Amino acid sequence: MRRTGGSSVPSAIVQTPRYIAFEGAEGCGKSTQAARFAESVGAILTRETGGTDIGQRLRTILHDTSVDDMSPRSEALIAAADRAQHLHEVVRPALDAGRTVVSDRSVHSTLAYQGYGRKLNVEILRSINEWATGGLWPDAVVFIDTPDDVIAERMSRRNLDRFEAAGDAFHDRVIAGFRTMAAADPERWVTVSAVGSITEVAGQINAALAERMNR
Ligand code: TMP
Numbered sequence: 391m392r393r394t395g396g397s398s399v400p401s402a403i404v405q406t407p408r409y410i411a412f413e414g415a416e417g418c419g420k421s422t423q424a425a426r427f428a429e430s431v432g433a434i435l436t437r438e439t440g441g442t443d444i445g446q447r448l449r450t451i452l453h454d455t456s457v458d459d460m461s462p463r464s465e466a467l468i469a470a471a472d473r474a475q476h477l478h479e480v481v482r483p484a485l486d487a488g489r490t491v492v493s494d495r496s497v498h499s500t501l502a503y504q505g506y507g508r509k510l511n512v513e514i515l516r517s518i519n520e521w522a523t524g525g526l527w528p529d530a531v532v533f534i535d536t537p538d539d540v541i542a543e544r545m546s547r548r549n550l551d552r553f554e555a556a557g558d559a560f561h562d563r564v565i566a567g568f569r570t571m572a573a574a575d576p577e578r579w580v581t582v583s584a585v586g587s588i589t590e591v592a593g594q595i596n597a598a599l600a601e602r603m604n605r
Pocket of ligand 1: 501504
């Protein structure tokens with residue numbers, strides 16, 4: 391174990407290149423935790439959407455609040471295009487070079503948001519993304535689960551982007567989708583509660599990943 395800021399970093403991750411995704415609702419602290427974890431294991435930190443120049447342009451379209459009639463299928467395909475470029479340009483080369491990759495969101499966000507949230511067929515989305523990724527899915531997914539009242543507070547703000555403004559029922563389905571996927575694939579997913587200080591949540595993530603990766 392390597393020690394960083396009072397919490398232990400899983401040695402298996404330091405030694406073997408892995409593709410690790412952080413998932414969760416907006417405002418769950420996922421980006422902070424992904425950055426912190428990536429730094430602690432010397433990993434490449436990246437993100438979906440927007441992890442490449444092409445992805446940044448696609449992200450601008452996806453988040454544009456002046457767009458009010460984007461079809462869910464179009465949304466899913468734009469996210470898949472971002473992902474195809476991201477894996478081609480960032481994730482696969484980093485893994486090939488022996489680096490661990492920590493990604494703030496992944497294919498599982500498409501399954502949660504466009505599948506469970508927008509009610510597109512999850513199996514079809516899996517298959518589209520199997521093609522888009524060339525079959526490279528995260529080795530591990532850290533799901534930062536957020537209490538419902540925290541999400542409700544977040545959604546009551548003004549200046550919401552297109553996804554945040556999609557309504558409570560949409561976000562309830564998204565969270566339920568993440569929970570369903572985590573429960574269905576416990577070898578790949580670890581669930582950590584967003585409740586607690588940044589250091590406490592980081593400690594839980596390290597412990598959960600160490601347990602999972604050292605099996
Ligand atoms: P972010 O703020 O964590 O970058 O997330 C941006 C939004 O994009 C968030 O509401 C989730 C959404 N999203 C999808 O709907 N599908 C996807 O495939 C991805 C990667 C993100």
